[in-house]
Amino acid sequence: MGTKYDVLVIGGGNAALCAAISARRGGASVLVLEGAPKFYRGGNTRHTRNMRCAHDAATEILTGPYTEEEFWEDLLRVTGGQTDEVLARHMIRESKDILNWIVEQGVRWQPSLGGTLSLGRTNSFFLGGGRAMLNALYRTAERLGVDVAYDAEVIDLVIEDGMFLAACLKRPINGETEIRATSLVAAAGGFEANIEWLKQYWGEAADNFLIRGTPYNRGSILKMLLDKGVQEVGDPTQCHAVAIDARAPKFDGGIITRHDSVVFGIVVNKHSHRFYDEGEDIWPKRYAIWGRLVAAQPDQIAYIIFDSTVVTSFMPTLFPPIAGQTIAELAGKLGLDPAVLEKTIAEFNAAVRPGTFDHTILDDCVTEDITPPKTHWARRIETPPYLAYPVRPGITFTYLGTRVNKEARMQMADGKPSANMFAAGEIMAGNVLGKGYAAGMGMTIGSVFGRIAGREAAKHARN
Amino acid sequence: MHGTKILDEADRLMTVCNSCRYCEGLCAVFPAMEMRRAFSDGDLNYLANLCHSCGACYVDCQFSPPHEFNVNVPQTLAVARAESYAAYAWPQALSGAFTRNGLVISVTAALSMAAFIFGFAALNDRSVLFGVHTGPGAFYKLMPHNAMAALFSAAFLYAILALVMSVRAFWRDIGAPIGGRADGGSIFQAIRDAGELRYLHGGGVGCYNEDDKPTDRRKLFHHLTFYGFLLCFAATSVATLYHYLLGREAPYPWWDLPVVLGTLGGFGLIVGPIGLLVAKSRRAPELLDENRYGMDVGFIAMLFLTGFTGMLLLLLRETAGMGPLLALHLGAVFALFITMPYGKFVHGIYRFAALVRYAQERRSEAGS
Ligand SMILES: Cc1cc2nc3c(=O)[nH]c(=O)nc-3n(C[C@H](O)[C@H](O)[C@H](O)COP(=O)(O)OP(=O)(O)OC[C@H]3O[C@@H](n4cnc5c(N)ncnc54)[C@H](O)[C@@H]3O)c2cc1C
Ligand code: SF4
Ligand code: SF4
Numbered sequence: 001m002g003t004k005y006d007v008l009v010i011g012g013g014n015a016a017l018c019a020a021i022s023a024r025r026g027g028a029s030v031l032v033l034e035g036a037p038k039f040y041r042g043g044n045t046r047h048t049r050n051m052r053c054a055h056d057a058a059t060e061i062l063t064g065p066y067t068e069e070e071f072w073e074d075l076l077r078v079t080g081g082q083t084d085e086v087l088a089r090h091m092i093r094e095s096k097d098i099l100n101w102i103v104e105q106g107v108r109w110q111p112s113l114g115g116t117l118s119l120g121r122t123n124s125f126f127l128g129g130g131r132a133m134l135n136a137l138y139r140t141a142e143r144l145g146v147d148v149a150y151d152a153e154v155i156d157l158v159i160e161d162g163m164f165l166a167a168c169l170k171r172p173i174n175g176e177t178e179i180r181a182t183s184l185v186a187a188a189g190g191f192e193a194n195i196e197w198l199k200q201y202w203g204e205a206a207d208n209f210l211i212r213g214t215p216y217n218r219g220s221i222l223k224m225l226l227d228k229g230v231q232e233v234g235d236p237t238q239c240h241a242v243a244i245d246a247r248a249p250k251f252d253g254g255i256i257t258r259h260d261s262v263v264f265g266i267v268v269n270k271h272s273h274r275f276y277d278e279g280e281d282i283w284p285k286r287y288a289i290w291g292r293l294v295a296a297q298p299d300q301i302a303y304i305i306f307d308s309t310v311v312t313s314f315m316p317t318l319f320p321p322i323a324g325q326t327i328a329e330l331a332g333k334l335g336l337d338p339a340v341l342e343k344t345i346a347e348f349n350a351a352v353r354p355g356t357f358d359h360t361i362l363d364d365c366v367t368e369d370i371t372p373p374k375t376h377w378a379r380r381i382e383t384p385p386y387l388a389y390p391v392r393p394g395i396t397f398t399y400l401g402t403r404v405n406k407e408a409r410m411q412m413a414d415g416k417p418s419a420n421m422f423a424a425g426e427i428m429a430g431n432v433l434g435k436g437y438a439a440g441m442g443m444t445i446g447s448v449f450g451r452i453a454g455r456e457a458a459k460h461a462r463n
Numbered sequence: 464m465h466g467t468k469i470l471d472e473a474d475r476l477m478t479v480c481n482s483c484r485y486c487e488g489l490c491a492v493f494p495a496m497e498m499r500r501a502f503s504d505g506d507l508n509y510l511a512n513l514c515h516s517c518g519a520c521y522v523d524c525q526f527s528p529p530h531e532f533n534v535n536v537p538q539t540l541a542v543a544r545a546e547s548y549a550a551y552a553w554p555q556a557l558s559g560a561f562t563r564n565g566l567v568i569s570v571t572a573a574l575s576m577a578a579f580i581f582g583f584a585a586l587n588d589r590s591v592l593f594g595v596h597t598g599p600g601a602f603y604k605l606m607p608h609n610a611m612a613a614l615f616s617a618a619f620l621y622a623i624l625a626l627v628m629s630v631r632a633f634w635r636d637i638g639a640p641i642g643g644r645a646d647g648g649s650i651f652q653a654i655r656d657a658g659e660l661r662y663l664h665g666g667g668v669g670c671y672n673e674d675d676k677p678t679d680r681r682k683l684f685h686h687l688t689f690y691g692f693l694l695c696f697a698a699t700s701v702a703t704l705y706h707y708l709l710g711r712e713a714p715y716p717w718w719d720l721p722v723v724l725g726t727l728g729g730f731g732l733i734v735g736p737i738g739l740l741v742a743k744s745r746r747a748p749e750l751l752d753e754n755r756y757g758m759d760v761g762f763i764a765m766l767f768l769t770g771f772t773g774m775l776l777l778l779l780r781e782t783a784g785m786g787p788l789l790a791l792h793l794g795a796v797f798a799l800f801i802t803m804p805y806g807k808f809v810h811g812i813y814r815f816a817a818l819v820r821y822a823q824e825r826r827s828e829a830g831s
Binding site for chain 1: 479483485529532667668676
């Protein structure tokens with residue numbers, strides 16, 4: 001090192017690597033600073049599985065066309081209109097090309113396997129998962145001559161009048177603690193692993209959140225940029241949160257702690273009360289709402305309760321369900337009041353009307369005269385052993401970010417574009433995702449804006 | 464919970480993987496796992512023997528160590544696989560041979576070779592062992608053909624019997640219907656999968672060795688070894704037919720079929736095992752079953768020795784070296800035969816059976 005790089009990329013995930021490769025292919029010299037040690041490189045990208053891209057026809061890996069318009073409508077629906085239409089449409093258009101571009105960078109897609117998830121039309125799955133995908137990107141980047149440093153946490157940025165000058169490292173790399181570069185690509189993720197910061201918006205409740213991904217996304221780069229005059233975008237309380245097993249590790253439990261058994265039972269809080277219609281929506285929307293719902297409950301804990309007739313109806317789970325031969329026994333094991341839980345279940349059972357169960361559609365199994373209702377998939381819980389999963393909010397990633405334009409160039413608070421700073425991935429996801437989420441968009445945002453950011457950063461550096 | 468500690472660990476991992484499934488496109492192990500929710504000992508032994516140890520699911524796993532979930536599928540399945548060989552060995556009394564395999568193989572090999580040299584010398588006088596013999600029947604000046612055939616048939620038949628009994632136990636345990644037969648289609652599918660080492664490809668990029676850069680090196684050397692072995696086997700079979708059907712006695716001229724097959728095979732059995740040994744010594748230790756290192760090395764060394772002595776014999780058969788070399792070669796082959804059911808050789812047989820089972824499962828799934 002020692003020399004000044006054309007492009008400095010901060011981060012080590014999908015967005016960072018796409019940016020680094022694209023900048024290098026654009027002729028720039030590139031350094032990637034990854035704050036994590038080598039094994040943990042690639043932050044949340046390590047945990048991903050698929051990516052959502054528009055395409056006009058079925059392919060080997062996708063079962064049917066998914067047009068730009070349909071993608072846009074899906075995005076509009078999940079965000080309730082809270083999205084930057086120009087940027088979002090631009091991203092969707094670019095996503096078509098990403099399907100092939102990413103393969104050119106060595107990433108392989110999995111042929112559709114009939115699989116577990118009903119996303120074979122809209123989403124492409126990485127062969128071997130996100131870490132396999134990352135490994136391929138790293139191999140390509142290194143082959144092209146991108147320099148990569150691990151354990152390279154950036155603790156300060158030197159920025160003057162919207163112009164990036166240098167980044168300061170926590171510990172020296174090849175004797176240097178300050179790295180200068182002509183352009184910057186910030187791709188250092190959100191702030192979901194920073195509980196203190198989350199507490200500013202969520203209060204003490206945030207102590208009970210589990211962070212599904214990397215402990216290294218503490219939002220430090222985001223904070224520095226916002227403090228140094230980059231315009232902020234997005235609502236800080238908005239994030240992607242799902243209900244995950246309460247027994248999961250505090251950080252980095254990844255995909256395997258998820259639950260989607262809600263439709264097969266009921267969900268109660270620590271007072272043994274139901275609090276939301278478990279039959280409201282179809283996967284994956286259903287999947288994405290329960291994190292917030294549980295976050296709003298006392299002590300941020302809830303219990304999915306079902307009976308033995310349905311155990312094999314959903315994906316096998318990492319943690320086994322907690323079981324009891326009677327409701328009272330189960331309540332005891334969960335630390336709930338047995339009498340109240342018995343009453344809740346009895347009332348629920350009494351409200352169930354006969355219907356034909358089908359969890360793949362909004363079926364006609366409903367409850368009557370009960371609040372909250374269960375509007376689909378309602379069936380009595382009556383066959384012991386009774387089973388439960390304790391769940392807590394599992395935060396996937398946050399949406400507060402830096403405002404960018406179509407060139408992935410950061411916008412300053414005064415409305416002017418930055419001279420040489422670009423952003424990609426989670427750190428600017430809020431431009432597109434005001435709220436809500438559609439599976440696979442995290443990677444789309446990272447790849448599309450990463451590729452653009454790298455290209456533009458290289459162009460700026462070589463001018 | 465299970466019979467052994469390693470099966471407990473394999474069960475834990477399969478539970479993790481079954482709730483993850485990111486690796487389902489990499490090989491047969493994961494789709495086979497997905498067909499089950501709970502795992503018996505037999506299921507785990509089946510999955511362990513389906514694994515080709517390509518390493519991809521280790522390099523691709525977000526939960527491999529140092530992550531606290533500590534997921535290391537290739538190593539766990541490698542240990543479980545090795546233990547399964549002993550568990551199904553016939554007769555059971557000899558199952559211990561697997562653990563001391565390196566020693567067993569070297570002692571057996573040394574004894575067999577010594578026995579042949581000694582036997583030659585004792586049967587004839589020393590001048591025969593060190594004399595120059597040429598022309599048809601030259602080999603049998605050292606040991607009469609019938610004696611040779613009887614000795615090797617006995618060793619071979621014993622090996623076959625022991626292998627059949629072991630695989631039968633395995634086949635029963637892996638959930639194949641009791642007494643159930645494999646159908647032709649599944650067997651054909653398994654022959655293709657085994658023949659091309661379909662699952663030693665890390666999902667298409669090759670195998671992982673010393674780092675996270677995949678190569679096809681292990682597959683290439685395995686092919687050389689395996690097909691080298693088959694060619695040598697074919698050479699011996701053709702020679703046997705020549706002898707009994709055509710009355711033509713070995714040694715044959717270099718252009719004749721048994722020699723051509725044997726030469727090609729011998730080449731494979733020299734280059735292949737050396738390549739495999741080098742690959743093994745360079746492989747990341749976290750992918751290997753270190754305790755069984757000796758068993759793998761012992762078997763590879765035996766194959767090499769067979770090929771190497773065979774080739775030397777071909778080159779020097781018209782010199783005084785023929786006698787000792789023939790003795791060494793026959794000793795190596797003999798030792799290879801009798802240790803077959805108790806060493807790494809069985810991996811091919813169990814893997815093949817597992818592939819047949821997998822093909823069956825796929826077919827019945829597609830059919831249902
Ligand atoms: C369990 C789970 C499953 C998911 N599944 C999917 C999926 O299937 N599809 C999908 O599209 N999305 C999925 N997501 C979301 C997806 O992971 C993110 O949207 C995506 O990874 C964001 O990429 P990124 O490159 O912006 O950030 P990351 O991949 O998180 O990378 C950020 C990087 O910045 C580094 N960093 C942070 N601070 C510093 C610093 N100060 N100095 C230097 N480096 C720093 C981190 O170490 C990290 O490497 C999932 C997330 C989780 C947690
Ligand atoms: S090896 Fe790891 S990534 Fe692969 S299926 Fe198992 S847990 Fe998932
Ligand atoms: S090591 Fe290779 S063959 Fe074995 S389970 Fe993993 S991916 Fe499959």
